[in-house]
Amino acid sequence: MKKVSDLTLCSILLCILFVQEQLLTWIPNVQFTGFLIVLYSKVIGFKKTFLIVLCHTLLDNLIMGTFLPTVVPFMFLGWFFIPLCLCSFLKRVEDPYKLAFFSFIQGFVYSWLLIPSGLLMTSLDFKAYLIQDIPFEIILATSNALAVLWLYKPLSKVLRENLKKHEL
Amino acid sequence: MKIKKIVVSLFLVLCLGGAIFLLRNVNNKAEGNGNVSINVIDINQNLIKSQSVDFSEGDTLREILSAHFENVKTEFNGFSYILLEIETIKTNFTSSYIKIMVDDVYSSKGIDGIVLKDQMKIDLIEDRVNL
Numbered sequence: 001m002k003k004v005s006d007l008t009l010c011s012i013l014l015c016i017l018f019v020q021e022q023l024l025t026w027i028p029n030v031q032f033t034g035f036l037i038v039l040y041s042k043v044i045g046f047k048k049t050f051l052i053v054l055c056h057t058l059l060d061n062l063i064m065g066t067f068l069p070t071v072v073p074f075m076f077l078g079w080f081f082i083p084l085c086l087c088s089f090l091k092r093v094e095d096p097y098k099l100a101f102f103s104f105i106q107g108f109v110y111s112w113l114l115i116p117s118g119l120l121m122t123s124l125d126f127k128a129y130l131i132q133d134i135p136f137e138i139i140l141a142t143s144n145a146l147a148v149l150w151l152y153k154p155l156s157k158v159l160r161e162n163l164k165k166h167e168l
Numbered sequence: 169m170k171i172k173k174i175v176v177s178l179f180l181v182l183c184l185g186g187a188i189f190l191l192r193n194v195n196n197k198a199e200g201n202g203n204v205s206i207n208v209i210d211i212n213q214n215l216i217k218s219q220s221v222d223f224s225e226g227d228t229l230r231e232i233l234s235a236h237f238e239n240v241k242t243e244f245n246g247f248s249y250i251l252l253e254i255e256t257i258k259t260n261f262t263s264s265y266i267k268i269m270v271d272d273v274y275s276s277k278g279i280d281g282i283v284l285k286d287q288m289k290i291d292l293i294e295d296r297v298n299l
Contacts, residue, residue: 065262
């Protein structure tokens with residue numbers, strides 16, 4: 001029973017993560033993906049978040065037509081960076097400011113991890129790609145940080161209360 | 169505590185706004201009159217159309233493409249326009265796209281970022297995503 005409820009929980013949270021990203025694809029790099037993975041990492045733990053991140057990366061690339069060995073591993077690493085840090089050496093961090101700062105940094109880490117696949121796809125010069133990517137990196141980092149700063153505390157409270165209420 | 173949150177948020181919003189402003193307000197208008205030659209080439213390297221176009225100060229590449237070529241389809245990606253279709257070429261920007269060569273050099277800018285210059289040569293080449 002516990003396993004079924006865990007799987008159901010992961011499916012629902014994955015659905016929220018995936019749908020919000022698809023809904024926000026019209027504004028490149030403005031999304032709640034980073035924030036939601038931060039929230040999941042803190043509330044439901046490493047194993048479940050790992051599963052959600054893995055499924056999300058596979059689904060996202062399947063839908064977007066980029067299910068390629070040059071994209072999927074780098075994207076997975078970019079998102080996996082969040083539970084990896086937040087469930088290990090940042091396990092005790094609950095302060096929204098510190099988490100927002102972490103999300104800000106993660107925005108850049110994620111973008112840098114995708115530079116090799118971007119270079120392979122566009123055949124652009126490394127320096128030109130790096131310079132042109134800076135505004136997109138800033139947008140991802142700031143939207144991540146803003147979402148964590150304002151939404152982490154209330155949503156983590158709601159999620160924790162509901163998990164407790166349903167004994168999950 | 170609330171003031172701190174507002175100050176941090178304002179800083180982040182300024183960063184976000186600045187980045188979006190940078191992406192949306194690229195000066196792409198021609199600074200003078202001139203002539204540009206535009207070639208449309210398909211995936212098999214067949215020349216679909218070649219045209220020499222006169223432009224005036226303030227014109228943009230997107231405007232002259234729409235005025236002088238058939239079936240021009242562009243899409244706003246949130247910050248700028250991307251060229252998806254022109255003449256008989258149709259791309260989806262995922263598995264195929266229109267590669268832009270300016271004076272035989274791969275352009276690091278899209279159609280919305282290229283400033284027209286006299287005697288410029290622009291090749292629009294259908295290409296598959298290189299993986």
